Amino acid sequence: MRKRKGAGRPTISDVAAKAGVSTITVSRALRDPSKVSDHLRRKINNAVRKLNYVPHSHASALASTRSNIIGVIVPSLTNNVFADTLRAIYDELYQGAFQVQLGNSRYVAADEERLVRTFLSQGPSAMIVAGTDQTDATRELLLNAQCPVVQIMEVGDDPIDMMVGFSHFEGGKAAGMHLLKKGYKRIGFLGARMDPRSHRRLEGFVEAMRLGGRYEPDLVMTTTASSSVSLGSELIGQLRKRDPDLDAIFCNNDDLALGALFGCQKAGISVPDELGIVGFNDLEMMAASHPSLTSIRTDRYAIGKRAVEMIKAELEGNPPEEKVVDLGFELQERESTLRTR
Amino acid sequence: MRKRKGAGRPTISDVAAKAGVSTITVSRALRDPSKVSDHLRRKINNAVRKLNYVPHSHASALASTRSNIIGVIVPSLTNNVFADTLRAIYDELYQGAFQVQLGNSRYVAADEERLVRTFLSQGPSAMIVAGTDQTDATRELLLNAQCPVVQIMEVGDDPIDMMVGFSHFEGGKAAGMHLLKKGYKRIGFLGARMDPRSHRRLEGFVEAMRLGGRYEPDLVMTTTASSSVSLGSELIGQLRKRDPDLDAIFCNNDDLALGALFGCQKAGISVPDELGIVGFNDLEMMAASHPSLTSIRTDRYAIGKRAVEMIKAELEGNPPEEKVVDLGFELQERESTLRTR
């Protein structure tokens, strides 16, 4: 006999037979219950429960050319910033029938392009990608994708489709302005990784320094090495060697800021009196350290949540009015910039 | 006309037509090139390239009842411990044709069960789940799954299929023994979240204390709240209030340890002289802090890497000899337990 065996699980036909209806009616009852009478719907739900029926998502995707996958591509899995956003996405998608497909582009644009290609080949229900710096090809792919696309973490003026984030330029500028306001004179910048968003934070910082007449290119220290607490500790040492009069720094991110604090403690430099420190993102630890660390608070969780809300709205036929949502940031002023003298 | 339109992308038939062969030959050339002659393989590869053909994974999964998905379920996305392991899994799977499907069980066994059910319904190529504390139903599902299953982060004596991790009991015990060896007398335990692995670390710690004749139930402070640096700072204050003679603590994890250090600094308690601190996992920051923090180093990256290697071996028909791999841990002794008096 030439039968193929299948997966051995109940299929939609089994449910249909049990409920005494056709398969399409079961299909409708499951996807859009309003299209089926109460009477049949009840019978079908009973059959589903009794058989413990779980739809075969691949068959559904093949027949409808649309999968229940929401593709998410982030540049890092270990960066807490994305972890918070991811958590929000997962939390928000927890109830529904969507599956998250997570890709890690490792901060490489070509890898992102490859992932987008792979994900789109599965006919996702939506795509979420980090940042606004896609390659032309990636952009093109996403523009032609037959699904909502949200760029997260950052805002800009030419969204592929939708955007949720904040301005890293303004964030960097706010950090710089704060240090100026506190009366610091020789203000440095510590940057690791230096992805496009880091660059824009630096640009904002430079803008602030220029406005305050304090821009000093030599005080900008960046590396492509990936960020870490140890690195912050090391870099602050190097920068102080380069310029002993340095009296404040803005760090690319909170890991570096914490590392800079440790570096100062090791070298016997008092924070904030001898050196002011500002971080970026305001991770939880910033409030707990001693002294506590000033940072630019960004709401990563809200970004993920909002992105999913926009996608859901779009899929339900209520496209959001605002395609670009700027969730802003907030300066969290703490002891590390609270001079006592 | 009654045609359905499909996804509009080239299909295997297009490739077959272009190469002048049948579809099954294309299918074979792509999945197991050794089954097709050099001559045809070359023609097929050319056609694939020219048409920019990407297989429709849903169709493949439907026809073969086996998808290219590797399901991974972790209890947290924000815990650095899992982030490192996840990164390894992604790195290791980067080349091949597998897709990672990541689930977040949020430390809830019932959620894990639900995810396992969903993932298995897609006929994954393999499953990776964190820990050894699945519900009976989850265990049953995974036992019956027609794919390799790896339990990660921990080892035990009754693997569902395979295991890669280390003994949390022994880790906790090693931390306790170290503090005893350093001459600390009133040694406490700080624990947050208290998932099963945390419990076993506590049990190991208690065992060490008993062996040293220093077990003091009152010095064990745990909470179900999720772990954070701030929490560590808070808990150490509470525990010292409860017992002012406390002279060392073992923290459930590094976040708490760092928080405890901050708490001590705020309260003017010198580490390590007045209070010794040991953390768990040895995240990168532990070496950078001032004073640097002693911790139990665990190789999370290696766990993920090894898990994928075992899966690949299994899928290629070379089942690994050792089904349970204990990657151990290593005490990293640093300043926080280096008494000077």
Added chain:
DNA sequence: TGTTATGATGTTAGCGCTAACATAATGTTA
């Protein structure tokens, strides 16, 4: 030289689901 093993390719029939059309049952309007 005929018989059999081996390898390369093809034919056919689904995998489980849903789009597209068809039909039956009911309500609405003049």
Added chain:
DNA sequence: TAACATTATGTTAGCGCTAACATCATAACA
């Protein structure tokens, strides 16, 4: 009450791929 919408359900034919079997060519062997 005829004519037409509207709603509820069904029939049919794929979506794109691969398992299972079939066929043909070539090599291997007695």
